[in-house]
Each structure stands twice: as C-alpha cells, then as structure tokens.
Amino acid sequence: MQSKSAQREGILQQLAEQGGATALAVAQVARQSGVPEADVWGAGTFYGLLRRDPKKTLVCNGLSCKLHGADALHHQLAGQGVATEFVACLGLCDVAPAAVGPELLPLPASDQPAHVLPSDPNLPIDLGGPRDRSYRGLGAALKLGPEAVLRELQASGLQGRGGAGFAAHIKWRSVRSQPSPTRYVVCNADEGEPGTFKDREVIRRQPDKLLEGLAIAAHVVESTQIYIYLRGEFERERRILQDAIDQALLGPLAGLEVHIVRGQGAYICGEETALLESLEGRRGMPRLKPPFPTxxxxxxxPTLIHNVETLACVPDIVLRGGTRFASLGRREPGAKLYCISGHVARPGVYELPLGVTLDELVAHAGGYIGTPLAFSPGGASSGFLPMGERSRPLDFASLSQVGSMLGSxxxxxxxDSVDLPLAVHWQLSFFEHESCGQCAPCRLGSRWMRQALDRYLASGDPAELSDVRDVAWEMLEGSICGLGQVAALPLTSALQHFPHHFGHRPVTQELHHG
Amino acid sequence: MADTLTIHIDGQALTAQPGESVLQVAKRNHIAIPTLCHDERLDAAGCCRACLVEIDGQRRLQPSCNWPVSQDLRVSTRSPRIERHRATLLGLYVADHRLDQDGLPVHTTQGNELRTWAETTDFKRLLAIDSPRHPRGVDANPYVAYDPDLCILCARCTRYCDEIEAVSAIQLAWRGAETSIATAGGRGLLDTTCELCGGCVDVCPTGAMHAKQAPRFEKPGAVQKVRSTCNFCGVGCQLDLNVQDGKIIQVTAPPPGETVNDGNLCVKGRFAYGFVHHEDRLRQPQIRGADGELHDATWDEALHYAAKGLLGVRDRHGPNALGFVSSSRCTNEENYLVQKLARAVFQTNNVHQCAAT
Structure with a gap:
C-alpha cells in the first residue's frame, strides 16, 4: 500500500528517463516517489518502451509493414550491423516498412511526408492546408457560451473518432452535469491501431486545431486542466505539439494547464480507462465500467476523454455550425480522416465524407497494387472483409452490419500475393502481444487462438481450427474491454469470408513471432 | 428499514442493502455463482470473469462481484448464454493449468478451486495452451514459494498483500500471457518488504502460492484440520492445524469472518510449528543435579524445587531481590497470574511483561 504522500503519476516517465524498468531504476524511482517498489516494477514491466533495449532500432511488425517487407528490412539492417528488434506497430503504415531509431525518430526511409488531399478550406481539418493558428473557433465558442456550443455539437452529430463512435455531445453534457467542481479534459493521442496514422498526421500538420478543440471542450465542461496522452513512439510529433502548446499558452490558451504525458508502449492504453490507469502511473489495465470516466x-x-481527430473537428463545428459539419457526411454525419495503406499506390490520410466506399478511398490513394483480395476497413480490430464489400459505405453502422467496424x-x-492465413497470424500475434493480461478470456484466448492457427499452419490440417468459434465467442462475451472482444476477429472474419483459404494446405515452414 | 431494496435473481425477489453487490446477495441466499478472484475482504477485481451474470438492460454480461444492487434490479444467473460462457471460460483455464491423469486441474494440499469447479461443471475441452509465465529467479526464503504453472492470475495474493497487509511486496508484472506475480527485480522475498505472513498462500485459490515446508499434493481427506489458538503471543489468533498421521504438516488461517484474526496470521503462527514434533523438544521437567547434569523429574518435584529456590532468595535478601518477567506468549490470564504470584506470594512489585516495552 502506498503512503498518502507517494507521487505515483510520474513514475513511468521517471523510469523512461532512467533507461527503462531495470531493477536499479525501479529501486531509485520507488525511493524518490514513495511508491512501493513492487508496484513500480509491476507498472514498468508492463510497457514495451520501458522494457526495450534503449540502444536498438525498432522495426515495425504491423500488417502493412509485413506486406511491404518488414522482414527484409530487418535482415538488411542487421546486415549493416544495426542492432534491431521487432515491435508491434509504429504508426508509420504509410511509409512501410517502417523503422525508428533508438531516439524514436523515424529512419530516413520512414521519414517522408504522408499523402493527404490538396488544401481545401471546406474540409474541417484540412491536413493539406496551411497550418491554422487562428483559434477563431475558440473565440466563437467563448462568445456563444457553453449551451450554444453543445447545441452545435449535437447538431453536428459528431461521433467519437477513436473507434467506438459514441456521440460526443452526450459525453460533454455528462461531464458538465457532474457535481464535482474538478473536471479534467484528456486527449487520447495514443494512436496504436495497426493501419492507423491519422492522429499522427493531425498533430504534424494541424496541431493547433487539436489544441483549439481541447480549449473549447475545457470551456464547455468548466475545466482548466488538459492532459494529452501521446503515444510514446511519436517523438517527433511530441516536439511539434509541445512547441504549439508553448506558443498557444502565451495567447489563446492562457489560463489553461496543458500537459503532454508520453505513453510508454502499450496498445491497450488507447482504451480510455487503461489510458487513465497509465496516466496515474499504473499498469494499463482497463477499469470495470460503470463508473464511466465522465x-x-x-x-x-469527472473526465472528458476524446480522440485527437474528434477534438480537431470541434473548431470547425463551432465556427461553421453543426448542421454544415453533419452535411459533409453521407449516411452518417461529418467528414472523416481515412487512413489507407497496404497494397495501394499512395498510402496516406484522406479527409473524405463519412461513408465513402473502399474503391473511392483507394482512388484517392492512386489505385490498387495488383489484384486486391481482402481489406481491413478499420484497423486490425475490424477483421478482414472480401472485395465483395468494396462498395459498402465505410461508416459505423454499415460496417457493423457485416460484423466488422469502422474503428479508427x-x-x-x-x-492476392498475400497468404491470408499468414496475414491472420500476424494480426493474432499483435493482439496476443498487446493483451494486458488482466482477464482470462483475452489473456488465454488470444494465445490459444494464435497457437491454434500455428498448429494449422504447421500441419496444414483445418481440424486444428475446429474450436476457434467457441473460444472467439468467449473472448467476445467474457473479456473486460474491447481489445479482447475483437482480438479473434481477424481469424473468425477470415474463416467466414475466405473459407477456401483455410482448407488443407502444405506445411508452412517458418513463422515469425516477432 | 427504509433503506432496504428488493432485487430479483432468477425470478426470486430478494432483500438487499444499498452498497451490496449482486454476488453478496446471491451468496447470502445460496444462489451459486462461481468465483475465482473474489475475496470478501478485497475490493472487487472482476478479472477472473467466472461470476458474470446477465443484468436486465445491459447488453454485455457483467461481473456480479462488482455490480451494485439497485431497486428492482433483475439478474439472471442461469441461461444458455451463461452456461456457454462458464463452460468455455473454464475450458480455457483448464487448458492453461497443470492437470492430473484424469485431465483435471491437479489437487493441492490447500485445495484447488479450479479443480472443484471443473469437477462439478461440464466444460469445453481445449488443447493445452503453451503459456509459460515470465520466469522467476531463485528465492531463498524458507517459507513461501510460487509455482506459476498453477497460477490463474486472479491477483488475490497481490491485492491481499496491498489492501490487507499494506506490505506490497508482490505485484502483477509483465504483460499479456506472460503476466506473472513478481517481486521488484525478481528478488527473493527476504530482500523485499515481505513479512512472510503467508497470507498470499492462504488466499491463493489453486495452490500456486504455497508453503515450502508443506507437502504439495496431498489427496483431499488425507488432511484433518484442527482448530487451535496460536500461542506465540497473547492476541489469541485462531489457526487450523492441518494434521496428517498425527503430525502437523501445515498451518492455515481459518476462513475470514469466523475468528478474531479474520483469516490472517503472522509469520510465527503460520510457519513456526517445527518445534511441535522436534526431537529436541523437552517433554517433561528436568532438574540439574549436583553432578551438573539435567535429570528427568516429575512436575511436583520441579515446582517444589523452583519454589524452594525462590523462597530462599526472598528469605535471604528480601522480596525486592526477586523480579518476575512473563513472556509475550502468555495469555492475558496468565499474565494476571504472574503479577499475582509476584505481588501476593512474594510481595514484590518487580513484575514485567516482555512485550510491554
């Protein structure tokens, strides 16, 4: 039990500064913070960036990077005498295969500007446009007052852009109605879903729109304290964002506290309650809900948590009205940042009407490379869909109808050059690696699932997959959080839509568990 | 009472108090809900997922240990969905456990709640999960050991160590399938804040945390529990002597809520029972003879000899030449008698108790 005076919140950052969760660093941080040493150890060993060798170059093992030769890159770097290790995902799917150096800055080959749409002032975020530092939306919000802002937000129909698609205005009203006078606004910038790099791009190109959205949110829910939980691998973005904060605090954000807290390498911390645990210096294990963070x-x-993109939409909604924002979408409201990577000509982030089809999205990305076989519409968590769904609107409702999701x-x-079961194996390995380990259905199920697929690949016998449906059902029903609930989807969706890829097959010799 | 609520479990109207969980109400009314990570003394963790039930109005199954009662709450603990959930979850646990030749989780001397559950429930048979926990180094402490192969990561031990003992010597460490119970830096318990109370052993449902001195895999029924009072100090903790063939093989704490120590013991009460059967233990009084050696005596002879010696000192040097110190192992009543002996028989106030300072 920690003493009342213990300073737990800073311990992860302190460990990072001391080179990671080594026994020596843990002892020292425990002494300085007053947190029990075992707790510091338990928290520190949870996080990939605190467990890594700080001298090594990190090579991304995510789906898009695998498709574009992550293994070859790994060999090539090793051949050059560079010490490397595979990591689950770096959020650089557009420049696959990606790698970052020990300082967490992309290697030159992974350091190219992302493809975005050309500047269009009609777009809410307008990644391709000049950086907007006007904070006019904030000015308008202060004039309108909280209730009017909430009305615009409701009219906009803005849904959370992190993956769950929950109506934003309901969260804002809930926090605003809480009796406690202390409220927090937290930005979830722990973008980690493989295939997703839109929040990264918002921070690189339009960081002030994010800050403006945060300031408007803080104004409406009557908070002055803002925490941005930023993915640890986004070191370059951290510098850009910190610079933007430093300048904005001198002007439009005066009177607010804005903190950046670095994530330490755990995909699960993108789950909002795991994020809160991590902010408080603990293992990133999701909380039981209720109570909800609001x-x-x-x-x-009471805490308002939103994804980067959600917040970056807010200034436009205030400035040009919720109805106009809503009209930018098709069957669901608003414009949406779509990431596209894999076998397409120009991977990138494209701000398009919510509900475009895959074909439309890929047209912006310069077309398909080769003959498309399958696609994942919303990150690893959304499973695989067949090309028969290429005309399905990519929105929350349409994708959930086919057991998938828009997600991030x-x-x-x-x-069709891809061995689909092998691609499923990569995705399952990702979830197994990123499961927090708290609840049994996810901890045991994700490993069982990957090992069942291993057995299938090793033997070529589809009977190895006969229990997949039951275990997947239990992961969905029994897991605490969304990670475990969808962790089997890459396999179950592939089995459903591509049964002919899972028949008897020759033995697969080599599997990279990365 | 105005505060009383009514909830419905499986159609049965039941009385509940605000602040109670669904699980508490169910248990009180003998409605069986399986649990693994639950301990009444600890905050609900909801992590083992065994106790999931259906709550009216909730899309997802919810942990009954953590769901607060509210007026007219409707709960179902039996449905095809819940049965399937339990059967598959249990199947996963079993696939990750060390099994005996019958394919059931091994029995351990301290029991195995996973085995008990598996014996009474049809579960989904799954191929074994290869899931070695993060390895742990050598631990030289004489009392407590951890066997990760039997651990189900319910975290009762780490939560007990934190919430009850306020010691925090062990914690969940690492992540995912390699999550384990660890000390800081993987050190032995002697090099941590651990007080070797052994509470982690008592709360462990599967025998993963176990006492080094005790045999590990005794069959059920082979061990008899004898309730006794710890005699290491005057608090009067109750303990259960686990007796096999007339010998104590382990000491455990009685279940929480039954005795003054509420399921807790300290290092002495739990582990320091080696003297009971030790060959050097004195079994009758002895008196040192003129030859300088100890010779067996009867109690009468010994008491008379001691009384004579004490009275001799008093008569030669006066009462204040004597002093009486009683042991902290004495009960309150025995301490009373010692001071009475000093004051009434020997007329001295020189009396002290070793735990008084």
Missing part, C-alpha cells in the same frame, strides 16, 4: 475518471474526477478508419488492402 463520472469518475482521471484522479476519480485505418483501412489496409491485401492483394
């Missing part, structure tokens, strides 16, 4: 979140106080809108295309 009632009891960060430091047990990180679409990945696989062409």
């Amino acid at each position: 009632e009891r979140g960060f430091r047990n106080q 809108a990180g679409a990945v295309v696989l062409n």
Whole structure:
C-alpha cells in the first residue's frame, strides 16, 4: 500500500528517463516517489518502451509493414550491423516498412511526408492546408457560451473518432452535469491501431486545431486542466505539439494547464480507462465500467476523454455550425480522416465524407497494387472483409452490419500475393502481444487462438481450427474491454469470408513471432 | 428499514442493502455463482470473469462481484448464454493449468478451486495452451514459494498483500500471457518488504502460492484440520492445524469472518510449528543435579524445587531481590497470574511483561 504522500503519476516517465524498468531504476524511482517498489516494477514491466533495449532500432511488425517487407528490412539492417528488434506497430503504415531509431525518430526511409488531399478550406481539418493558428473557433465558442456550443455539437452529430463512435455531445453534457467542481479534459493521442496514422498526421500538420478543440471542450465542461496522452513512439510529433502548446499558452490558451504525458508502449492504453490507469502511473489495465470516466475518471474526477481527430473537428463545428459539419457526411454525419495503406499506390490520410466506399478511398490513394483480395476497413480490430464489400459505405453502422467496424478508419488492402492465413497470424500475434493480461478470456484466448492457427499452419490440417468459434465467442462475451472482444476477429472474419483459404494446405515452414 | 431494496435473481425477489453487490446477495441466499478472484475482504477485481451474470438492460454480461444492487434490479444467473460462457471460460483455464491423469486441474494440499469447479461443471475441452509465465529467479526464503504453472492470475495474493497487509511486496508484472506475480527485480522475498505472513498462500485459490515446508499434493481427506489458538503471543489468533498421521504438516488461517484474526496470521503462527514434533523438544521437567547434569523429574518435584529456590532468595535478601518477567506468549490470564504470584506470594512489585516495552 502506498503512503498518502507517494507521487505515483510520474513514475513511468521517471523510469523512461532512467533507461527503462531495470531493477536499479525501479529501486531509485520507488525511493524518490514513495511508491512501493513492487508496484513500480509491476507498472514498468508492463510497457514495451520501458522494457526495450534503449540502444536498438525498432522495426515495425504491423500488417502493412509485413506486406511491404518488414522482414527484409530487418535482415538488411542487421546486415549493416544495426542492432534491431521487432515491435508491434509504429504508426508509420504509410511509409512501410517502417523503422525508428533508438531516439524514436523515424529512419530516413520512414521519414517522408504522408499523402493527404490538396488544401481545401471546406474540409474541417484540412491536413493539406496551411497550418491554422487562428483559434477563431475558440473565440466563437467563448462568445456563444457553453449551451450554444453543445447545441452545435449535437447538431453536428459528431461521433467519437477513436473507434467506438459514441456521440460526443452526450459525453460533454455528462461531464458538465457532474457535481464535482474538478473536471479534467484528456486527449487520447495514443494512436496504436495497426493501419492507423491519422492522429499522427493531425498533430504534424494541424496541431493547433487539436489544441483549439481541447480549449473549447475545457470551456464547455468548466475545466482548466488538459492532459494529452501521446503515444510514446511519436517523438517527433511530441516536439511539434509541445512547441504549439508553448506558443498557444502565451495567447489563446492562457489560463489553461496543458500537459503532454508520453505513453510508454502499450496498445491497450488507447482504451480510455487503461489510458487513465497509465496516466496515474499504473499498469494499463482497463477499469470495470460503470463508473464511466465522465463520472469518475482521471484522479476519480469527472473526465472528458476524446480522440485527437474528434477534438480537431470541434473548431470547425463551432465556427461553421453543426448542421454544415453533419452535411459533409453521407449516411452518417461529418467528414472523416481515412487512413489507407497496404497494397495501394499512395498510402496516406484522406479527409473524405463519412461513408465513402473502399474503391473511392483507394482512388484517392492512386489505385490498387495488383489484384486486391481482402481489406481491413478499420484497423486490425475490424477483421478482414472480401472485395465483395468494396462498395459498402465505410461508416459505423454499415460496417457493423457485416460484423466488422469502422474503428479508427485505418483501412489496409491485401492483394492476392498475400497468404491470408499468414496475414491472420500476424494480426493474432499483435493482439496476443498487446493483451494486458488482466482477464482470462483475452489473456488465454488470444494465445490459444494464435497457437491454434500455428498448429494449422504447421500441419496444414483445418481440424486444428475446429474450436476457434467457441473460444472467439468467449473472448467476445467474457473479456473486460474491447481489445479482447475483437482480438479473434481477424481469424473468425477470415474463416467466414475466405473459407477456401483455410482448407488443407502444405506445411508452412517458418513463422515469425516477432 | 427504509433503506432496504428488493432485487430479483432468477425470478426470486430478494432483500438487499444499498452498497451490496449482486454476488453478496446471491451468496447470502445460496444462489451459486462461481468465483475465482473474489475475496470478501478485497475490493472487487472482476478479472477472473467466472461470476458474470446477465443484468436486465445491459447488453454485455457483467461481473456480479462488482455490480451494485439497485431497486428492482433483475439478474439472471442461469441461461444458455451463461452456461456457454462458464463452460468455455473454464475450458480455457483448464487448458492453461497443470492437470492430473484424469485431465483435471491437479489437487493441492490447500485445495484447488479450479479443480472443484471443473469437477462439478461440464466444460469445453481445449488443447493445452503453451503459456509459460515470465520466469522467476531463485528465492531463498524458507517459507513461501510460487509455482506459476498453477497460477490463474486472479491477483488475490497481490491485492491481499496491498489492501490487507499494506506490505506490497508482490505485484502483477509483465504483460499479456506472460503476466506473472513478481517481486521488484525478481528478488527473493527476504530482500523485499515481505513479512512472510503467508497470507498470499492462504488466499491463493489453486495452490500456486504455497508453503515450502508443506507437502504439495496431498489427496483431499488425507488432511484433518484442527482448530487451535496460536500461542506465540497473547492476541489469541485462531489457526487450523492441518494434521496428517498425527503430525502437523501445515498451518492455515481459518476462513475470514469466523475468528478474531479474520483469516490472517503472522509469520510465527503460520510457519513456526517445527518445534511441535522436534526431537529436541523437552517433554517433561528436568532438574540439574549436583553432578551438573539435567535429570528427568516429575512436575511436583520441579515446582517444589523452583519454589524452594525462590523462597530462599526472598528469605535471604528480601522480596525486592526477586523480579518476575512473563513472556509475550502468555495469555492475558496468565499474565494476571504472574503479577499475582509476584505481588501476593512474594510481595514484590518487580513484575514485567516482555512485550510491554
């Protein structure tokens, strides 16, 4: 049990500064913080960036990077005498195969500007446009007052852009109605869904729109304390964002506290309650809900948590009205940042009407490479869909109808050169690696699932997959959070839509568990 | 009482108090819900997922240990969905456990709640999961050991160590399928804040945390529990002597809520029972003879000899030449008698108790 005076919140950052969760660093951080040493150890060993060798170059093992030769890159770097290790995903799917150096900055080959649409002032975020530092939306919000802002937000129909698609205005009203005078606004910038790199691009190109959205949110829910939980691998983005904050605090954000807290390498911390645990210096294990963060979140106080893109849409909604924003979408409201990578000509982030089809999205990305076989519409969590669904609107409702989801809108295309069961293996390995380990259905199920597929690949016998449906059902029903609930989807969706790819097959010799 | 609520479990109207969980109400009314990570003394963790039930109005199954009662709450603990959930979840646990020749989780001397559940429930048979926990180094402490192959990561031990003992010597460490119970830096318990109370052993449902001195895999029924009082100090903790063939093989704490120590023991009460059967233990009084050696005596002879010696000192040097110190192992009543002996018989106030300072 930690003493009342213990300073837990900073321990992960302190470990990072001391080279990771080594026994020595843990002892020292425990002494300085007053947190029990075992707790510091338990928290530190949870996080990939605190467990890594700080001298090594990190090579991405995500789906898009695998498709574009991550293994070859790994061999090539090793041949040059570079010490490397595979990591689950780096959020650089557009420049696959990606690698970052020990300082977490992309290697030159992975350091190219992302493809985006040309500047169009009608777009809410307008990644291709000049950086907007006007903070006019914030000015308008202060004039309108909170209730009017909430009305515009409701009219906009803005749904959370992190993956769950929950109506934003309901969260804002909930936090605003809480009796506690202390409230927090937290930005979820722990973008980690393989195939997704849109929040990264918002921070690189339009960081002030994010800050403006945060300031408007803080104004409406009557908070002055903003925490941005930023993915640890986004070191370049952290510098850009910190610079933007430093300048904005001198002007439009005066009176607010804005903190960047670095994630330490755990995909699960993109789950909002795991994120809160991590902010508080603990293992990133999701909390049981209820209570929801809007009632009891960060430091047990009402907390508004939103994804980067969601917040970056807010200034436009305030400035040009919710109805106009809503009209930018097709069957669901608004414009949406779609990521596209894999076997397409120009992987990138494209701001398009919510509900475009895959074909439309890929047209913006310069077309398919080869003959497309399958696609993942919304990151690894959305499973695989057949090309028969290429005309389905990529929106929340349409994709959930086919047992998939829009998620973070990180679409990945696989062409027919891909061995689909092997691609499924990569995805399952990702979830197994990123499961927090708290609840049994996910901890055991994700490993069982990957090992069942291993057995199938090793023997070529489809009977190895006969229990997949039951275990997947239990992961969906029994897991605490969304990770476990969808972790089997890459396999179950592939079995459903591509049964002919899972027949008897020759033995697969080599599997990379990365 | 105005505060009383009514909830419905499986159609049965039941009385509940605000602040109670669905599981508490169910248990009180003998409605069986399986649990693994639950301990009444600890905050609900909801991590083992065994106790999931259907709550009216909730899309997802919810942990009954953590679901607060509310007026007219409707709960179902039996349905095809819940049965399937339990059968598959249990199948996953079993696939990750060490099994005996019958394919059931091994029995351990301290029991195995996973085995008990598997014996009474049809479950989904799955191929074994190869899931070695993060390895742990050598631990030289004499009392407590951890066998990761039997661990189901319910975290009762780590939560007990934190919430009850306020020691925090062990914690969940690492992540995912390699999550394990660890000390800081993987050190032995002697090099941590651990007080070797052994509470982690008592709360462990599967025998993963176990006592090094005790045999590990005794059959059920082979061990008899004898309730006794710890005699290491005057608190009066109750303990259960686990007796086999007339010998104590382990000491465990009685279940929480039954005795003054509420399921807790300290390092002495739990582990320091080696003297009971030790060959050097004195079994009758002895008196040192003129030859300088100890010779067996009867209690009468020994008491008379001691009384004579004490009275001799008093008569030669006065009462204040004597002093009486009683042991902290004495009960309150025995301490009372010692001071009475000092004051009434020997007329001295020189009396002390070793735990008084």
